Amino acid sequence: MKDKKWYSREVTQVTQELNGDLEKGLSTEEVGNRLNSYGPNSLKEPPPRSIISMFIAQLKEVLVLILIVAAVVSGALGEWADSIVILIIVVLNAALGVFQENKAEQALKALKEMTKALVKVLRNGKVSQVEVDNLVPGDVVLLDAGDSIPADARLFESVSLRVNEAALTGESVPVEKELKVIQGEDVSIGDRKNMVFRGTTVTGGRAKVIVTGTGMNSELGKIAQMLQETPPDPTPLQRQLAALGKILGIAAGVIVAVVFATGLWRGEDVLEMFMTSIALAVAAIPEGLPSVVTIVLALGVTRMSRRNAIIRKLPAVETLGVATYICSDKTGTLTKNEMTVIQIYQDGNIIKLTGTGYQPEGEFLDKKGDKLSPLADKNLELMLWGGVLNSDARVEKTEKAYEVIGDPTEGALVVAAGKAGLTKEDIDKKFPRLEEIPFDSARKMMTTFHKIDGKNISFTKGAPDVLLSRCSEMLTKDGVKVLSKEVHGEILKVNSSIASQGQRVLALAYRKWPEVPKKPNSDTAEDKLIFIGFFAILDPARDEVKDAVEISRRAGIKTVMITGDHQDTALAIAKELNIWQQGDGVLTGAQLEKMDEEELKKHVTKTTVYARVSPEHKLRIVGALKAHGHVVAMTGDGVNDAPALKRADIGAAMGITGTEVAKEAADMVLLDDNFATIVNAVEEGRTIYSNIRKSIHYLLSCNTGEIVAIFTAILLGYGSPLTPIQILWMNLVTDGAPALALGLEPPEKGVMNKPPRNPNDNVFAGGVGGAILYQGILIGVLSFFAYWLGLQRGQSLEEAHTMAFMTMAFSQLVHSFNARSFDQSLFKMGIGTNRALIYAFFGSGVLQLAVIFVPFLRDVFETALLTTQELTVVILLSLIPLVVVEIAKIFKRNK
Numbered sequence: 001m002k003d004k005k006w007y008s009r010e011v012t013q014v015t016q017e018l019n020g021d022l023e024k025g026l027s028t029e030e031v032g033n034r035l036n037s038y039g040p041n042s043l044k045e046p047p048p049r050s051i052i053s054m055f056i057a058q059l060k061e062v063l064v065l066i067l068i069v070a071a072v073v074s075g076a077l078g079e080w081a082d083s084i085v086i087l088i089i090v091v092l093n094a095a096l097g098v099f100q101e102n103k104a105e106q107a108l109k110a111l112k113e114m115t116k117a118l119v120k121v122l123r124n125g126k127v128s129q130v131e132v133d134n135l136v137p138g139d140v141v142l143l144d145a146g147d148s149i150p151a152d153a154r155l156f157e158s159v160s161l162r163v164n165e166a167a168l169t170g171e172s173v174p175v176e177k178e179l180k181v182i183q184g185e186d187v188s189i190g191d192r193k194n195m196v197f198r199g200t201t202v203t204g205g206r207a208k209v210i211v212t213g214t215g216m217n218s219e220l221g222k223i224a225q226m227l228q229e230t231p232p233d234p235t236p237l238q239r240q241l242a243a244l245g246k247i248l249g250i251a252a253g254v255i256v257a258v259v260f261a262t263g264l265w266r267g268e269d270v271l272e273m274f275m276t277s278i279a280l281a282v283a284a285i286p287e288g289l290p291s292v293v294t295i296v297l298a299l300g301v302t303r304m305s306r307r308n309a310i311i312r313k314l315p316a317v318e319t320l321g322v323a324t325y326i327c328s329d330k331t332g333t334l335t336k337n338e339m340t341v342i343q344i345y346q347d348g349n350i351i352k353l354t355g356t357g358y359q360p361e362g363e364f365l366d367k368k369g370d371k372l373s374p375l376a377d378k379n380l381e382l383m384l385w386g387g388v389l390n391s392d393a394r395v396e397k398t399e400k401a402y403e404v405i406g407d408p409t410e411g412a413l414v415v416a417a418g419k420a421g422l423t424k425e426d427i428d429k430k431f432p433r434l435e436e437i438p439f440d441s442a443r444k445m446m447t448t449f450h451k452i453d454g455k456n457i458s459f460t461k462g463a464p465d466v467l468l469s470r471c472s473e474m475l476t477k478d479g480v481k482v483l484s485k486e487v488h489g490e491i492l493k494v495n496s497s498i499a500s501q502g503q504r505v506l507a508l509a510y511r512k513w514p515e516v517p518k519k520p521n522s523d524t525a526e527d528k529l530i531f532i533g534f535f536a537i538l539d540p541a542r543d544e545v546k547d548a549v550e551i552s553r554r555a556g557i558k559t560v561m562i563t564g565d566h567q568d569t570a571l572a573i574a575k576e577l578n579i580w581q582q583g584d585g586v587l588t589g590a591q592l593e594k595m596d597e598e599e600l601k602k603h604v605t606k607t608t609v610y611a612r613v614s615p616e617h618k619l620r621i622v623g624a625l626k627a628h629g630h631v632v633a634m635t636g637d638g639v640n641d642a643p644a645l646k647r648a649d650i651g652a653a654m655g656i657t658g659t660e661v662a663k664e665a666a667d668m669v670l671l672d673d674n675f676a677t678i679v680n681a682v683e684e685g686r687t688i689y690s691n692i693r694k695s696i697h698y699l700l701s702c703n704t705g706e707i708v709a710i711f712t713a714i715l716l717g718y719g720s721p722l723t724p725i726q727i728l729w730m731n732l733v734t735d736g737a738p739a740l741a742l743g744l745e746p747p748e749k750g751v752m753n754k755p756p757r758n759p760n761d762n763v764f765a766g767g768v769g770g771a772i773l774y775q776g777i778l779i780g781v782l783s784f785f786a787y788w789l790g791l792q793r794g795q796s797l798e799e800a801h802t803m804a805f806m807t808m809a810f811s812q813l814v815h816s817f818n819a820r821s822f823d824q825s826l827f828k829m830g831i832g833t834n835r836a837l838i839y840a841f842f843g844s845g846v847l848q849l850a851v852i853f854v855p856f857l858r859d860v861f862e863t864a865l866l867t868t869q870e871l872t873v874v875i876l877l878s879l880i881p882l883v884v885v886e887i888a889k890i891f892k893r894n895k
Contacts, residue, residue: 004017006212007181007187007194008183008184011156014156018137018210020210022140022156023125025124025125025139027123031136031139034136038137038217039214041133041135041150041215043215044221051098051102054097055095058094058097117132117148117150119141120405121140121142123139126396127394132151135150136211137214139151139211141153141208141210142207142208143161143196143208144206145203145439146201146202146662147201148202148664149200152212152219153196153210153212153213154194154210155195155207157179157208158177159205159436159438160205160436161204162176162204163175163177163200163203164203165189165190165197165200169189169190176193177196180194189219197218197219197220199218199220201660201661201664204438252280255707259277259280262711262714266714266715268719273720292699292736295740296692296740299743299744300684300688300691301314301317303684308671308674309670309678309681309684310671311681312666312667312668312669316667317685318688319649319685320681320682321685321690321756322631322757323631323632323685324558324631325631325632325633326557326558327621327632327633327634327648328560328561328562328635330563332637332654332657333670334541334542334577334579334675335540335541335542335573337673338357338358338539338540339409339504339537340355340356340357340415340537341412341413341416341535341536341538342536343536344416344535345494345536347474347475347476350367351364351372352364352365352366352369353419355415355419358395358402358403358412361419363419364380364419364420375420379533383508384422385452385459386532387414387416388413388422389431389448390447390448391424392410393407393410393413394406394411395414395415412535431452432451434516436520437522437525437526441614442614442615443522444462444463444466444564445463447525449516449517456512456514457510457511457513458511458520458525460509460525461508461509462507463507464506465492465495465612467509467531468483470509470526471488471531472530473529474530475510475531495507495534499567500568500569500571502572502573503536504537505535506535507531507533507535508532508533508535509529509531510532541576542674544676545577545674546578548676548678549577552682555682555753555754556754559579560579560608561573561608562610563611563613564612567609571609580609583606584609585607587603587607587610587611588611589610589612592613592617592621597624601627615636615641615644619643619644622644622647623647631649631756631759633652634650635652635653636651636658636662636666637654637659637673641665642664645662645666645667646665650667650668651665651668652666652667652668652669652678653665654669656672656673682752683747686747687746690745690748691742691744694743694821695742695743697822698738698739698819701771701773701775701776702776702779704773704775704780705777705779705780706722706727706730706783707776708781709779709780709781709784709787709804709808710722713788718787718788721783721800721805726863729851730805730812734813738812738816738844741836741840744834746834748821749824771888775881778881778884779812779815782811782880783804783811786873786874787800787801790804790870798863799870802863802864805861806852806878807878810845811877813841814878814879814882815885816841817882818881818882820834822892824889826882826886853865
């Protein structure tokens with residue numbers, strides 16, 4: 001939509017021009033029409049690479065160009081059959097590369113689709129959540145602290161809204177927004193204080209806005225060409241493998257030169273040695289490895305998403321496998337986040353509420369169990385009013401059940417009032433919000449101002465110990481009385497008693513005002529309060545978390561609870577879940593404040609529960625753990641959690657309750673906000689890294705085998721046991737499919753019974769390098785032996801080549817089953833538990849057999865039809881790697 005200087009117009013004029021409705025929002029039908037007119041609310045991305053461009057890129061690879069040159073040289077010297085076959089293999093190899101690359105891109109694209117943000121929008125008179133892409137001009141959007149602004153929009157309702165516009169203007173200080181019209185023809189973005197812009201973030205307050213520009217018509221869209229998406233950075237493993245590739249390239253060059261020189265020294269044909277050397281260079285370098293690694297990473301990430309963990313940054317997959325600490329929020333992560341007010345404390349009395357979940361049905365009972373009429377008690381009615389008026393959450397009935405839109409804790413207060421017959425819609429309409437001081441995790445309070453029965457009243461809710469310190473009086477059945485030190489102490493004891501049962505306690509207070517203050521602040525508005533009472537909220541521990549904590553402990557990962565809740569509430573839940581055990585420490589935010597960094601370092605490894613902490617404390621805890629060399633996973637949901645999420649080795653944001661700012665800062669998003677999902681992600685991370693090592697192990701040991709066989713035979717004067725075309729064929733058939741199938745290996749038994757690997761270890765650690773060497777030598781020696789045996793028995797050179805060719809290919813395919821585990825027996829794991837490898841084995845095996853059983857292929861590959869006896873020798877030799885490696889695994893397990 002063309003820039004119409006929306007900032008210089010009245011809201012009514014903006015609404016008219018956009019054909020919007022500030023009360024009801026747009027209808028579903030109108031949204032559909034506007035999507036057709038304006039398109040989705042997304043920035044244009046570079047067009048995806050075509051299959052043809054991918055194919056051409058494959059042909060530009062150095063090794064492929066060398067092969068093409070070799071084919072041309074071969075043809076020029078009259079070896080047209082060899083020349084054509086080489087070119088066919090080049091095309092097939094390029095096609096396989098394109099397939100792998102395309103599959104990797106598709107998997108990464110699917111990953112991107114999973115991480116699409118949602119936004120709260122008013123449509124058809126109801127607030128719902130929709131994907132950001134579906135926003136259209138004229139939509140009414142609700143913004144809260146922590147939201148990423150999804151489109152350019154004009155404010156029409158705002159409470160203390162502050163927006164960080166550094167992404168657009170470079171100004172790091174948040175801008176305080178206002179509603180008034182801004183005059184001027186050419187006002188800079190930073191001065192358009194009644195507008196919000198796509199790509200910026202809400203750091204505080206809340207607002208309602210009407211969308212004026214989407215997609216490429218937003219201010220961000222106008223500079224989209226400068227912000228074109230760059231390809232994702234390679235992971236540490238990918239960088240490690242790129243470096244390995246260079247080393248292998250140099251090593252291959254040296255080996256090829258040595259083989260070529262040795263062949264000439266032994267009197268071999270120059271052209272034959274030239275072709276063999278080039279084929280060996282191609283075989284020696286696992287050029288398909290980067291694609292295999294990318295596919296394994298991408299498919300692993302897709303598999304994680306099915307277990308509710310969305311990986312936003314690929315390096316997190318590797319880091320998950322080395323995590324030693326998981327620092328978790330309590331509410332919603334360790335607990336169900338199904339908040340229910342089960343008790344109300346007021347003036348020394350405990351009132352119980354029945355009913356569960358968010359269905360507004362239940363009864364109010366006194367301590368004897370007798371039914372109460374909540375609205376007959378004016379103090380209780382005031383408390384229920386205050387709970388609703390001081391909340392932004394809504395409870396809406398869906399086809400399946402009642403659900404909360406907004407904070408679940410606030411939802412519980414709305415439901416409690418609903419059980420007394422009070423609805424949020426009615427109360428909000430009757431006593432509209434005049435001013436507010438939004439909730440802040442540092443203050444742990446929120447205040448709203450209303451006019452009730454002609455009087456100006458503010459309600460403040462928050463943490464009991466914090467709020468009580470701001471109260472000077474309390475509401476009793478005999479009216480307002482001074483809150484004495486003795487009564488204050490007794491109330492805190494009640495708070496501790498309720499909290500020790502694992503219940504979350506929320507305090508409520510009020511204050512009367514002669515006039516509603518403009519732009520109220522905490523220091524004055526949240527002081528001299530009148531205490532009303534407590535809401536005791538039950539949020540039971542998740543059933544699966546206790547087992548997940550135990551799995552983590554066995555895996556060498558320590559679980560720590562970090563919460564803003566009361567110490568007694570936190571400790572009760574931590575004990576129930578076995579997070580806190582005898583001898584563990586508990587620290588509060590107040591205690592943390594008094595500690596310097598050195599003292600915190602002394603306590604941090606012994607502490608498993610942190611209570612009443614702020615986001616700043618999280619940052620210090622992560623830093624102290626990292627100072628001990630630990631790899632830390634940290635959960636967070638609020639806008640202030642972003643620094644700690646970034647500082648942690650793995651930042652995990654909440655998918656349900658998390659703000660967009662937290663999600664942007666995180667490496668991983670938990671779709672179900674569940675601690676068990678982090679543990680599942682650790683298991684997947686360990687499995688993915690292990691599988692990549694298996695693919696590397698397989699490819700490099702097979703390549704080593706080919707080099708050993710050819711070099712040994714030429715050195716001993718027997719000539720090459722494999723023709724150049726046979727080497728290239730094996731590189732095509734036995735490398736890619738089995739290596740990729742190994743990347744899909746299911747988790748090994750006991751993967752979570754081992755301590756985390758050392759993050760400084762490379763892919764060859766733990767004996768993998770040695771295994772590659774001895775197993776490669778074994779495969780090479782067996783293939784050379786088959787060749788030597790054929791020559792000793794007086795067979796033709798073609799038959800001897802064929803025996804070496806078949807032994808090399810099938811010993812490699814059999815060896816792929818060895819690579820499934822570094823220490824577990826194949827027979828204990830089950831031969832058929834990796835179906836992808838079974839398919840790869842038989843598919844590659846059939847192709848390999850075709851070159852000796854299909855007559856025209858025999859001519860092309862210069863093979864011979866083997867006798868039953870010769871095939872038996874090939875099979876027996878091919879099975880030897882399985883037997884040898886199984887014996888080696890027995891020794892490794894016993895050791």
